[in-house]
Amino acid sequence: KNFSEGQxxxxxxxxALVKNPDVLIMDEPTSALDSLLEKSIFDALPPVLKGKTxxxxxxxLATAQKADRILL
Structure with a gap:
């Protein structure tokens, strides 16, 4: 099946989350998603990523809002 970029x-x-890594690097993880879906994903991530880097x-900006540190 052909998936959309967002899918x-x-x-x-x-x-990535199923692998349960100690360190996770995400490069533009939601760039193909609309802002509502992006928000729902990032709202659900904190408990899953607790204690991880x-x-x-x-x-x-919305993608980085909940970060502990933001580097420019």
Whole structure:
């Protein structure tokens, strides 16, 4: 089946989370998603990522809002 870019991104996020890594690097993980879906994904992530180191590369401020530290 042919997946949309947004579907591919959601699958990639799910695959990364299933592996339960100590360090997770996400480069523009939601760039192909609309802002509502992006918000719902990032609202659900904190309990899953608790105690883990996560690097998120993002152009949208909303993607980085809940970060402990933001580097420019």
């Amino acid at each position: 591919k991104q959601r699958i990639s996020i799910a695959r 996560v690097f998120v590369v993002a152009h949208r």
